[in-house]
Amino acid sequence: MKEEDVTNYISSLTLKKGIFHFFLLIVAIAVFGFILNWVGVIGKIANAPAKIISKTLETDNIIHNYEWFYDVNASYEARFEQVKQFKTFFNEETDKSERSRLRIEMSAMQQTCRELAKKYNANSEKMNRSIFKGWSLPEALSSSACE
Numbered sequence: 001m002k003e004e005d006v007t008n009y010i011s012s013l014t015l016k017k018g019i020f021h022f023f024l025l026i027v028a029i030a031v032f033g034f035i036l037n038w039v040g041v042i043g044k045i046a047n048a049p050a051k052i053i054s055k056t057l058e059t060d061n062i063i064h065n066y067e068w069f070y071d072v073n074a075s076y077e078a079r080f081e082q083v084k085q086f087k088t089f090f091n092e093e094t095d096k097s098e099r100s101r102l103r104i105e106m107s108a109m110q111q112t113c114r115e116l117a118k119k120y121n122a123n124s125e126k127m128n129r130s131i132f133k134g135w136s137l138p139e140a141l142s143s144s145a146c147e
Contacts, residue, residue, distance in 0.1 A: 065132035113146030
């Protein structure tokens with residue numbers, strides 16, 4: 001082989017090695033980025049419980065949930081009393097059209113009463129909300145009492 005051929009051969013090998021190293025570097029960066037992404041995901045998963053606890057125990061959240069239970073319980077009791085009063089009106093009424101009107105209004109009140117009971121009961125079962133319910137409040141509200 002001539003000296004010129006050897007020089008060209010070595011130059012082509014150097015170029016091929018450079019291209020190979022370049023692609024190897026690209027692959028290494030991609031793999032490294034993929035690994036860092038998964039480390040970030042795992043880190044977020046690991047930090048999630050602490051963030052939930054922190055958010056749950058924020059002052060605004062505590063006050064909001066505490067007041068929410070009292071407000072919904074008061075609304076339920078008021079609606080329950082309205083339903084009882086409308087039942088009395090309905091039973092005492094003799095006019096058919098007035099009974100029909102009272103029945104429609106009473107049905108709407110009963111539905112509202114049931115919805116309040118269901119929301120209250122659902123939040124009473126949630127661990128991150130029920131811990132802020134006052135001791136004087138009932139554990140659950142009866143939706144069947146609205147009938």
